[in-house]
Amino acid sequence: MVQLQHRQAQATGARASRFRCVVPLATATLSPSNAIKSVAKAPAVRDAEYTKKVIGEEQKYVLQTYARAPVVISHGKGAKMWDIEGKEYIDMAAGIAVNALGHSDAQWFAALAEQAEKLAHTSNLYHTEPQVELAKRLVENSFADKAFFCNTGTEANEGAIKFARKWARVQAGVDPYSAEATAPYELVSFTSCFHGRTMGALALTYKEQYKTPFYPMMPGHRLAEYNKLDSARAVIEKGKTAAVFVEPVQGEGGITPSEIEFLKGLRQLCDEAGALLVFDEVQCGLGRTGKLWGHELYGVEPDMMTLAKPLAGGLPIGAVLLKQHVADAMKPGDHGSTFAGNPLVCHVACTVFDIINDPAFLAAVEQKGDRLREGLKRTMGSNPHVKEVRGVGLLVGVQLDMMAGGVVEAARDMGVMVITAGKGDVVRLVPPLVITDEEIDKCCEVLGAAIAKVAPQ
Numbered sequence: 001m002v003q004l005q006h007r008q009a010q011a012t013g014a015r016a017s018r019f020r021c022v023v024p025l026a027t028a029t030l031s032p033s034n035a036i037k038s039v040a041k042a043p044a045v046r047d048a049e050y051t052k053k054v055i056g057e058e059q060k061y062v063l064q065t066y067a068r069a070p071v072v073i074s075h076g077k078g079a080k081m082w083d084i085e086g087k088e089y090i091d092m093a094a095g096i097a098v099n100a101l102g103h104s105d106a107q108w109f110a111a112l113a114e115q116a117e118k119l120a121h122t123s124n125l126y127h128t129e130p131q132v133e134l135a136k137r138l139v140e141n142s143f144a145d146k147a148f149f150c151n152t153g154t155e156a157n158e159g160a161i162k163f164a165r166k167w168a169r170v171q172a173g174v175d176p177y178s179a180e181a182t183a184p185y186e187l188v189s190f191t192s193c194f195h196g197r198t199m200g201a202l203a204l205t206y207k208e209q210y211k212t213p214f215y216p217m218m219p220g221h222r223l224a225e226y227n228k229l230d231s232a233r234a235v236i237e238k239g240k241t242a243a244v245f246v247e248p249v250q251g252e253g254g255i256t257p258s259e260i261e262f263l264k265g266l267r268q269l270c271d272e273a274g275a276l277l278v279f280d281e282v283q284c285g286l287g288r289t290g291k292l293w294g295h296e297l298y299g300v301e302p303d304m305m306t307l308a309k310p311l312a313g314g315l316p317i318g319a320v321l322l323k324q325h326v327a328d329a330m331k332p333g334d335h336g337s338t339f340a341g342n343p344l345v346c347h348v349a350c351t352v353f354d355i356i357n358d359p360a361f362l363a364a365v366e367q368k369g370d371r372l373r374e375g376l377k378r379t380m381g382s383n384p385h386v387k388e389v390r391g392v393g394l395l396v397g398v399q400l401d402m403m404a405g406g407v408v409e410a411a412r413d414m415g416v417m418v419i420t421a422g423k424g425d426v427v428r429l430v431p432p433l434v435i436t437d438e439e440i441d442k443c444c445e446v447l448g449a450a451i452a453k454v455a456p457q
């Protein structure tokens, strides 16, 4: 019902309103609701002094682990957002590939309000329907037999590391709870990969500067060269390797798709070595490539897959999907998380999943990705500093032969938010999957102007 009314709202153009969400229409079927009262109003426009004040207080009170852009974002709608001074941006970052449905989507909000009114959190001491509903969707639409929920991408990889290590101990036939027992425990990852910043995931992550301040790293990590099967073959060893972690399309590393033969070869090497193949689809999964799962592009299935960013459209969630043989190794008490899979986030994630898991939606992502890459080639391609425009679906990178920070800043001044990747020499575009053709075209024009300004020919 909510969905139907939302579609009607779209048809009548009500959704395009800048300052009022169409939430009243979408939530009209809900029982008396405080949520209806919280409909977005146009926030007050502030001046540059106010922006300075907020940034100053952020520096005073928040731990300084981020180099933030000097803007204070106030609100958003679809692929657009506004800062507190009223300046409009096209958001090609989407909270780093998170806001798949864009900002303040009416169905997303309706799902949030509907569940918030009933039950937000119980911990995993009890059963709740939304968690089961989400697990059912993920399992029935993937290679997996079980889902484990957590709260972030790094936590999903942390879980997958533990599942792989315990699976290897069970496979080895030792008592997994014996401190004296030994079994394969090595984990392999690849150059330029990013798997997160907690200690296990960080050990797998490539960039040394993320790791050295926190030495020593978790032992048992082996690094191989991405897209080089011989390099992988040299470190994947029977009796030593527990699991191999790989992003089917590398995100942070520079928007680099795996080669088909590489992923197929990894599958074979893992099978021969009795090791697990784990796909990290935290960034490339759930529709971003134009396929539901990034690995569908390759016809290779993993034993485990990690997910996070877009799954609840902006609420924190992560998940590990597992084949039954891995799931069988885990017992109650082996792993857990207080917040994980709570009914609020899972109910919203079901809505996000249902919208994305529609062949028409996924085909549109593919088309929009083609349009974006073609547009960027047209507007930026003649600049000698542009070496390549690459990617799949709406996971797009522009490889420069210089640092991309200047282009990012110039584009922001002109009203387009993009981010960097790789060694800082790639412009990364990961917009909301609902971005319009018009917004894509405008973004391409702006980026063409931005690189012409920063690096005139």
Ligand SMILES: Cc1ncc(COP(=O)(O)O)c(C=O)c1O
Pocket (backbone or CB within 6 Å): 096, 152, 153, 154, 155, 157, 194, 195, 196, 197, 247, 251, 252, 280, 281, 282, 283, 284, 308, 309
């Ligand atoms: C492929 C991949 N894995 C893991 C992570 C870590 O996710 P989170 O920042 O939610 O911990 C990221 C984040 O960018 C990622 O791109």
